[in-house]
Amino acid sequence: MKKRFHVKIYTKVGDRGYTTLYGGKKISKTQPLIELLAGIDELNSILGVAKAFSRENVLNKWLEMAQNDLFIIQAELGGFHVKPLKGYKIEKLEKIIDKLSVKIDLRGFVAPGGSKVGALLHFSRAICRRAEIQAVKYYKKHRFNPEILKYLNRLSDFLYILARWENRKTKEKSPTYK
Numbered sequence: 001m002k003k004r005f006h007v008k009i010y011t012k013v014g015d016r017g018y019t020t021l022y023g024g025k026k027i028s029k030t031q032p033l034i035e036l037l038a039g040i041d042e043l044n045s046i047l048g049v050a051k052a053f054s055r056e057n058v059l060n061k062w063l064e065m066a067q068n069d070l071f072i073i074q075a076e077l078g079g080f081h082v083k084p085l086k087g088y089k090i091e092k093l094e095k096i097i098d099k100l101s102v103k104i105d106l107r108g109f110v111a112p113g114g115s116k117v118g119a120l121l122h123f124s125r126a127i128c129r130r131a132e133i134q135a136v137k138y139y140k141k142h143r144f145n146p147e148i149l150k151y152l153n154r155l156s157d158f159l160y161i162l163a164r165w166e167n168r169k170t171k172e173k174s175p176t177y178k
Contacts, residue, residue, distance in 0.1 A: 022079040032138045037074055039131035044070045046127055050120035059117070059166065062096060066155060073148050085147045093151075093158045100165045108176045114167030121163035128156040 013019060018026045019034060027034065044067050051063045069089050075082045112122030132152040139149060167173070 022075075025079075032134070033077065033142070036131070036134040036138045037077060039127070039134045040070055040074050040077075043124065043127045043131050044074075046120065046124045050117055050124055053120060054117045054166075056117075056166070056169070059162065062158075062162065065092070066158070069151065069155075073151065076145060076148070084145045085151055087147055087150075090147065090150050090154050093154045097154075097158055097161050100161045104161070104164045104168055106164070110164065110176050112163070114163070114172035115170040118163045118167035118170070118172055121159050121166060125156050125159035125163065128152060128159055132156060 011020070013026065014029065017029050019029050020026050021033075047063050047067050047070075051060050051067075054060050054063070069085065072082055072085055076084055112126070113119050114122075132149070135149055135152055138144075139146070
C-alpha cells in the first residue's frame with residue numbers, strides 16, 4: 001500500500017497577521033501587495049461562481065481563460081518565476097469584446113442584473129474594477145509588469161460585454177438609462 005503524503009494547509013503564521021511570500025519572505029497581511037493579491041483572488045472566485053451557474057460552453061471557456069490569466073498575474077506579482085503576462089492576452093480579450101459588441105446595443109447605462117449569470121458577470125466586473133484600483137495604487141510605488149494594469153482594465157470591459165451578451169442571449173432585461 002502506498003504511503004500518502006500529507007500536507008497541512010495551515011501554517012499558523014497568519015495567526016499573527018503575517019503571510020509568507022514565495023521565497024520565504026514574511027510580510028504583514030495589511031501590505032498593499034497582499035490586498036492586491038486578495039482582490040485578484042476574490043475576482044477569480046466570483047468568476048468561478050459565474051461559471052458554476054452558466055450552462056453556456058463558450059462562456060465557460062472564456063471565463064476559464066480569464067481565471068488562468070489571473071493565476072498567472074497572481075504568481076507574477078507574488079514573485080514566482082513564471083512567464084510574464086504578455087500583450088497577446090489583452091488582444092485576445094479585445095477580439096472577443098469586438099466580436100460580441102456588434103450584437104449588443106451599447107447606448108445608455110445599464111443597471112447590473114438580468115439573468116443570474118448576467119448579474120454575476122456584472123458583479124465580477126465591479127470586483128475587477130476594485131482589483132484594478134488596488135493594482136494602480138500598488139504600481140505607483142512598486143513597479144511591475146505594466147501589461148497587468150492593461151489586462152485588468154480590459155478584463156472589466158470584457159466582463160461587462162459578457163454580462164450584456166449573456167442577458168441578451170437569455171432575453172433577460174436590465175433597466176437602461178439613456
